[in-house]
Amino acid sequence: MTVSRRVFVKAGGLALVSLGLDPLFLGRAAYALRRPFAASRRPILLCLFQRGAVDGLNLIVPHGEGAYYQERPRIAIPANDVVDLDGHFGLHPSLAPLKELWDNKSLAAIHAVGSPDSTRSHFDAQDYMETGTPGVKSTADGWANRYCQHDREHADTPFRAVGFGPQLPRILAGSAPSLAIDDLQAFGLRVPQEAARDRLTRAFEELYDGAGTGLLASSSREGFEAVQMLKRANPTQYVPAGGAEYPPGRLGKTLLQIAQLIKADVGVEIAFADCSGWDTHVNQGSSDGQLSTRLRELGLALAAFNKDLGERMSNIVVLTMSEFGRTIRENGNSGTDHGHATAMLALGGPVNGGQVLGRWPGLSVEQRFEGRDVAVTTDFRDLFGEILARHLGATDLGAVFPGYVPSPTRFVGAIRG
Amino acid sequence: MLSIVATLCVLTAQAPGVAPALTPRDSAFHALNRLAYGARPGEADSVAKVGVMRWIEQQLDADHIPDSRLAAREREFKILDYDRADLAGRYRDAVQERQRLQREAAATGDSSRMRGARPMQEFRELGGELQQLAIVRAAISERQLREVMVDFWTNHFNVFVGKGADRFLLPSYIEETIRPRALGRFEDLLIATARSPAMLFYLDNAQSVAPGSSPPGPLSALRRGGTGVRRGINENYARELMELHTLGVDGGYTQQDVINVARMFTGWSIEQPDRGAGFVFHDWAHDQGDKVVLGQKFKSDGEDEGIRLLKFLANQHATMHHVSAKLCARLVADEPPDGCVDAAVAAWQKTHGDIRAVLRAIVTSPDFWTPQVVRAKVKTPFEFVVSAVRAAGVEPDDTPRLAQMVARLGEPLYQQPAPTGYAETEAHWVNSGALLARMNAAMAIAKECSSIPTIDDHAQLVDQIDQRLMAGTMSPHTKTVILEQLTDIADPQQAKTLAVGLALGGPDFQKQ
Numbered sequence: 001m002t003v004s005r006r007v008f009v010k011a012g013g014l015a016l017v018s019l020g021l022d023p024l025f026l027g028r029a030a031y032a033l034r035r036p037f038a039a040s041r042r043p044i045l046l047c048l049f050q051r052g053a054v055d056g057l058n059l060i061v062p063h064g065e066g067a068y069y070q071e072r073p074r075i076a077i078p079a080n081d082v083v084d085l086d087g088h089f090g091l092h093p094s095l096a097p098l099k100e101l102w103d104n105k106s107l108a109a110i111h112a113v114g115s116p117d118s119t120r121s122h123f124d125a126q127d128y129m130e131t132g133t134p135g136v137k138s139t140a141d142g143w144a145n146r147y148c149q150h151d152r153e154h155a156d157t158p159f160r161a162v163g164f165g166p167q168l169p170r171i172l173a174g175s176a177p178s179l180a181i182d183d184l185q186a187f188g189l190r191v192p193q194e195a196a197r198d199r200l201t202r203a204f205e206e207l208y209d210g211a212g213t214g215l216l217a218s219s220s221r222e223g224f225e226a227v228q229m230l231k232r233a234n235p236t237q238y239v240p241a242g243g244a245e246y247p248p249g250r251l252g253k254t255l256l257q258i259a260q261l262i263k264a265d266v267g268v269e270i271a272f273a274d275c276s277g278w279d280t281h282v283n284q285g286s287s288d289g290q291l292s293t294r295l296r297e298l299g300l301a302l303a304a305f306n307k308d309l310g311e312r313m314s315n316i317v318v319l320t321m322s323e324f325g326r327t328i329r330e331n332g333n334s335g336t337d338h339g340h341a342t343a344m345l346a347l348g349g350p351v352n353g354g355q356v357l358g359r360w361p362g363l364s365v366e367q368r369f370e371g372r373d374v375a376v377t378t379d380f381r382d383l384f385g386e387i388l389a390r391h392l393g394a395t396d397l398g399a400v401f402p403g404y405v406p407s408p409t410r411f412v413g414a415i416r417g
Numbered sequence: 418m419l420s421i422v423a424t425l426c427v428l429t430a431q432a433p434g435v436a437p438a439l440t441p442r443d444s445a446f447h448a449l450n451r452l453a454y455g456a457r458p459g460e461a462d463s464v465a466k467v468g469v470m471r472w473i474e475q476q477l478d479a480d481h482i483p484d485s486r487l488a489a490r491e492r493e494f495k496i497l498d499y500d501r502a503d504l505a506g507r508y509r510d511a512v513q514e515r516q517r518l519q520r521e522a523a524a525t526g527d528s529s530r531m532r533g534a535r536p537m538q539e540f541r542e543l544g545g546e547l548q549q550l551a552i553v554r555a556a557i558s559e560r561q562l563r564e565v566m567v568d569f570w571t572n573h574f575n576v577f578v579g580k581g582a583d584r585f586l587l588p589s590y591i592e593e594t595i596r597p598r599a600l601g602r603f604e605d606l607l608i609a610t611a612r613s614p615a616m617l618f619y620l621d622n623a624q625s626v627a628p629g630s631s632p633p634g635p636l637s638a639l640r641r642g643g644t645g646v647r648r649g650i651n652e653n654y655a656r657e658l659m660e661l662h663t664l665g666v667d668g669g670y671t672q673q674d675v676i677n678v679a680r681m682f683t684g685w686s687i688e689q690p691d692r693g694a695g696f697v698f699h700d701w702a703h704d705q706g707d708k709v710v711l712g713q714k715f716k717s718d719g720e721d722e723g724i725r726l727l728k729f730l731a732n733q734h735a736t737m738h739h740v741s742a743k744l745c746a747r748l749v750a751d752e753p754p755d756g757c758v759d760a761a762v763a764a765w766q767k768t769h770g771d772i773r774a775v776l777r778a779i780v781t782s783p784d785f786w787t788p789q790v791v792r793a794k795v796k797t798p799f800e801f802v803v804s805a806v807r808a809a810g811v812e813p814d815d816t817p818r819l820a821q822m823v824a825r826l827g828e829p830l831y832q833q834p835a836p837t838g839y840a841e842t843e844a845h846w847v848n849s850g851a852l853l854a855r856m857n858a859a860m861a862i863a864k865e866c867s868s869i870p871t872i873d874d875h876a877q878l879v880d881q882i883d884q885r886l887m888a889g890t891m892s893p894h895t896k897t898v899i900l901e902q903l904t905d906i907a908d909p910q911q912a913k914t915l916a917v918g919l920a921l922g923g924p925d926f927q928k929q
Binding site: 200215 | 581653827834837840902915923
């Protein structure tokens, strides 16, 4: 019944067969759907978007740099508060729960990463980071979706690409199947009683069985499969492993649900979530304060996720990203304004951890971008491209980032060779 | 008129070997699905009685259709009482209030003070109200074709409500720029969008200035809408104007054309909010050189130069083809047959882009009526929700729930960040999560269904649903499944709700 999978419908399934492609391929894909995904343990990427432009300089603090303290008399992290990493850089003290992961080499930071486009508009910069085409506004789909489009052999589960939130994020938008999940426990038909819900689900399933072929038929089958798979995974009974405690709030809840979904072995390959509150123009704070509160939640959530997934982190990469960084100099309101490069974190077994990666441009005036901001030395597409290629096994990065060829010579080495 | 008669002949005398022609009722239902937001109960019959082509002519002449019920409902929307200057003032006050609160929080070191006060809340609510207004209009207006075209053009000339000043510029964009011109001339629509503050802000033209130019007066005049200091020409609008609004991505323009078009629009900007945030042309910011676009020379001529360019672009063959094909994708089929596109282009050429003539050409093309396209398109999220509301006789109220439904189905109104707008092809909105959301929406709408009476006999009930909600197009499979589901349900109210929900959420009703 699963022969006319969406991907084949999209590519013109019948046409594929008539072009001489092995029809057994279709059968194998159908078989793969019933195969427990646990057996394959495919690599997984979780992207966490810090919307609002996180201050990379107070996230991964260049405490060995005199200019850092000169430019930020009120908001710099005092050297003795910084969780030192390598004598030059250190973690914001609120990220202390992540130090352990640095020490066991599963956490790396990438500094001075960003977009070649100079926009300081949140809207435009987020858009570019999600479409993967800086400077081109009319790109219709997101880079994560394009990766799925160009690597279709694995597209045998409705949970392959999942965005957590009420709507599908731009990064996952496009023609490859992807799912928006606002709340795992409410996924499917909204009927309070389980028996009634099952009955209604079956009724709709029968109705759509008569829908024949085409996208409507294949998508509805995927939807019902997703409901069944989740039902078996029984998300209401979830207890995080290893005594992991997620922090209260939306981010913790979202990461807990992503962990659930991964452990349910429904075939997640790319998960996406976002968290906001990083636009610290006013009263940013130093070791304590506004940014510190947000970073504490982030650190606790990531540490809990890592603990919860335990040995499964061996093939998971978590990547944080943000549309741009913030000004080197603090402003008149003890905050920072929109800047250019920022810092990102990569976490997980495959990560080449225990290092601050990327070329550090320095903070002196002549080293800055437009005299005020951290210069970009790593194009974000090279970082994303490296993770897609070396972690997920993407073969055609040119198709994922049109107009740009992420080159291994520019990879920062975020993934172990 | 002759062409209509000719088409009617085609409709009634199909060539042998072709699938049988549509019945008058099927034709009416088809037209209501494509040129309106679906049929209300009994409407397919009433349109068939008037004659479907006559009904279409009436719809094309929208101004002469009385629409008092909608007018009464529109009065409930306070958003229509504000003009752009009001909203601009309120927006500026809200921004200042937010800044004041932030400064206070900074001074006292207490960021929790920001939490209770939400100065921008009003603008979030206005955005929601704008969505609800769109749903009310689509659901109950008698001028259905105009509402369909308002949606089409709003999407074609997309502006994202979430980008800064567009939070307060969008209402006037919809009311003053798009709606009055939805059935007018393409050229006028194009010029109006180009001059609209909403578009000027959204695609950054407001900050595009000739390199090296500087305004008279103090430095503060350099700042607009929080977008910062202007640094030279900004190509965004110029590029999207050609790629999306007019010529199409394969329209034959070059990067040099993009730059030259951007130069022509330097100085097209927005007044300060306290002056009403209307269109303004800054001569000081305008690039005074001559420009060449698509091989055509444009002499430097201030603001008029841009107007001449827009007229030139509006009537390029590539534009006619690009926009006609997109219209046919909306009205005929995702991959429209060449015939209807060619007919639309020919009408465009003949009438210099009279939108009504283009529409007439499409609906009188045999491609519009061919059985292969009938009930072969999947409704968009907006079309699905509105058509279900119309069929079930649900009164769209002033709560955000219907707008939220559209959002859950994947295409929240006015919230597409990309200037492409939402795509016209089903692959972009048909997916497993969105289909489950459609089923949930159908069940919610079914609970309020007023267009079907409670009937004890299940066969009669299903027949009523088929006739009144779907003009007799329910498939035998759907009927069988619904009847099976009803067998153990004794309560007629419960049976009705379940049957209507299954019908609206099932595969037949997803199509148009």
